[in-house]
Amino acid sequence: MKLIALILLFTTSTYAQYNKIKHNTCRLKIDPTSKSNKELYSKLEVLLSERGYNFELFNSAREIVPRDLYLTMNVETSGKMYKECYVEIEIKLAKEKKPTEDDQILFKEHSLRKFPRQTFEGKERCNMAFNDISFRVPTCIK
Template identity: 30%
Template sequence: MRLSRLFALSFAFLSFSLLAQQDAFVYKDRTCKVWVKSKMDDDFKFHKEVIKVIEKKGYVPQVMVEDRRLFEGDIYFTVKKEILKEREVRETTVVDGQQKVTSTRQAKLLYKDCQVNFALKKAKDRIVHENDKVLYTGTSIRSHPRITLKGNERCIRALWDASVDIPPCKN
């Protein structure tokens, strides 16, 4: 009797661990083609990293030209990189054994932080709209590593941090 309970319990844990290893959300598409719309100006290295992130998740990236029309149901990926030159600093004091914020101010940064925002969307119409169906959105801010003053390496790390939960594409 005890042996059968132990066996049933171990089987339940094993099946739960196998289910936990599967992807929670998988986007199923016949071609897995995704259009990449990026606002990266002339940063070619960052653009290559965006393509690597998309390919790692099983999508086939295609670069979207600004005036290109989409088809209804096309998937597109928007990326925005922003270098933050200031950060909010909170000044605190201890009052009655508790730490309280007394004031806040903006401090200029020598080593710039990098913020990366992106979204994976499905087009409702032939052009890109703000109210298209959002499949995934991610944001990440990186302050480290501080190798260069410009912060390009922080932007690449922020991109990889924010892309962890992008749903993989299976065809």
């Protein structure tokens, strides 16, 4: 029993080391398409403020300061009757003034939820998929 507790102690501490992003400003721009699901966006705002990010939406020109962070959250529901929900969160480091495909990915995680089937729209599945990802979002350290 003591051996199991010791192993768990070491694995959680090593996970905590890698679950951090060192950045000089912790400034994070959020893609406006992430705001399409208002309930998940409000949860995202709370999560990011808890993790130490200074965040705001992209402006209309989608400009960003090079070497700053930006986040995209993709939420997709699919299915005929009971819709399954796919949620993906990605944090990237910008190389230029606008986001590009070859920017460095610092964090990328996704979750697909098919159950529980309480409603046809799948709102509870989207909330659960977001919760699956939320504990993995790294903390920003200046």
